[in-house]
Amino acid sequence: ILKPTDDSLSQLVKELYFLFLREFQQADIKYLSGWNQWKRSSRKSWKKVFDEAKEVLSYLELWRHDIHSIEGKFGTGIQSYFSFLRFLVLLNFVIFTLMFSFVTLPSIISKYGIFNSSFDEIPAKKPHCTVYTPSGNKGLIYFYTYPKDLLSGTGFLEMTSLFYGYYTIDAAWISIFRYNLPLAYLLTTFAYLALSLLWIIKRSVEGFKQNLVHDEDQFQSYCNKVFAGWDFCITDLNAARLKHRSLQYELKTDLEEERLKQKIADRTMKDKLRIYSLRIFLNIIVLAVLSGCFYSIYRATVFSQGNISNVTNLLVQYLPSIVITLANFIAPQIFSVLIRLEDYSPAFEIRLTLMRCVFVRLANIGVLLFSLWSQISYCATEKCKACGYNYELYPCWESQVGQEMYKLLIFDFIIIVAVTLFVDFPRKLLVTYCSCKPVQWCGLQEFGISDNVLEIIYGQTICWIGTFYSPLLPAIATMKYFIVFYIKKISLIHTRKPSARPIRASSSNFFFLVVLLIGLVLAFIPLGISIAHIPSSKACGPFRNFNTSWAVVPHTILGFPTGLQKVLYGIASEAFAVPFFMVICLVMFYFIALAGAHKRVVEQLREQLVMESRDKLFLIRKITEAQKHT
């Protein structure tokens, strides 16, 4: 039996050695010049200052203690959802600060004449398009119109700075400075989109690096999981239970993947044909479900917009939101049933279902916007065509679109609160106090991370699209996510049971950010079309005197000095764009080649490892043979 005392002797020798080494190093330092000594000591003190500053900043982090306690009780998968929620709160707050300081604040300052400011309002060119009478505070107002207006964004809310229609200023004069509000409005929109893009990419790059590092090494993965699987540092019984469950799940999924690979390799030609035709058929069903959703959303929007003049019925107002929420609820259930018939490996099953759900949720918003625009641009008379949009029904169409986005956001929030109050808590009460078999078999709901993440990404996409039409929308989104954090936390602690399938945190973080990026890209498309293509309304908003919202940029450039104009036109011309594009392609090819070379080196090293283990086996066999002969 090996006694640790032998080893402690060698430890002692090692320690003495290091002690002598340190002595020599310190003697070395004395011979360094004073300048180097000062450099070294100042570097050390700067490092100390930085570390202390980082520690202080970490105390300012929002919800640090809450997320830490959730991680301790429920594992890192659920904690990643709450970190993601916190990220969205911060993102929305920053977007709100941007829009407020560059768009809303100058408007308010100049409208109320603070700091000796005033504003220009250039009269419009096409008089018949400019009649805009919001049904605001005119005549006798019933008491119940206030909550109704609050919920649907009409009435008194329509003329506040919440919606596009308030910003009817062409230029604001703050003391002697001329502030070009239309240009600021457009540039701030681009700025918040670019900021969101950069922030998400920065966060996903960190997750991507971690993903690569933790990639499964195919060598001896089973031995590693079994012999080194248990973390001996775990002291908490709950954490131990979670670890047992995650180990069991990991082993089971690995074994199942292996069985499935074997099954796929064993498939005959006939089996393959059958499976592929079944998959094609099921994909056609998926497409049919999707078209059904889109068509119902289109009809609901057309119906709701057709009755927009009859503002009294709140249900009609909220019809598109209701239909979208129903579609977002039913479609994933159908997809999860269909995917089981398609016979994929479990990991691929999860990914494909998620991709389909993401597509449904984001495409629903797109269809809503498309149907809104088809209503707005529908023109029958000549006068209407001259305006470019249906000026009778939609004198200020951007505000209407803003109202729809506002209604979607509010309804989403109401649904989250209602589901928690009226579904989760009664279910928990039922399970706790009623001990009959079917209720106990149903049990508590699991905390489905992907469903919850898709929910908040859906809300965030609405916010991105809607901020152009309703500059104060990010503030509402910030407050909404702030409250949702606490609702979800309470719901998780009291009414949910932890999932039977724990997800690894690093891969899920990366996945959330990728889906968020898809949402952002999908938000670019409607905004781009609306800014560049659809004529802006002539009755309200900062772009009344331009054909489209984008037209303010060429107009401003024409006001620049000639030299700068020439440079800008040069950048936008083909003579610059084509070589620039080619250079970017070359850089991209270089990086792809570099990545390919690195991959080849990794493969070679892997093969070397295999050969080394084979050599070891060979030598051990030789040794045992030699021992047998002696």
Next chain:
Amino acid sequence: ELLPEEEKENARSVRIPKSRILTLPELRANPFQHRICRVFSTSEDGDDSMSFEDFLDMLSVFSDSATSEIKSHYAFRIFDFDDDGTLDKKDLENLVNCLTGQSEESRLNSAEMEQLIQNILEESDIDKDGTINLSEFQHVISRSPDFASSFKIVL
């Protein structure tokens, strides 16, 4: 905290019963707690009680400064449930059941267990005798990236 007040003077010679050792927070949640007590206890009665020296031995093996050979040697003894010097199928089965939890529904079913043990033996059994001896075990552990960080207890 394990030793009552009156026995503190002859702490070196007293043996603490297994039931009190298992109340330590580091061992309380550990599925291998009984094996750890059995391996490190030098008691002749077979009651797995530990003296101060045994306790020190255990902590030094699980500490950060113990080498990989020492840790893998003791890990082998802990995983060898029937104390016969090799890890055979029964030992591996016990080991996997400890990992996945003690209740009935958390165990793998027999087909999965068979498949898992086959895979483990394929990866680690060099001389193909159906069992893992100490040198094969140490060979596999030396290639395992997680062993050093998971096989440690810090008080």
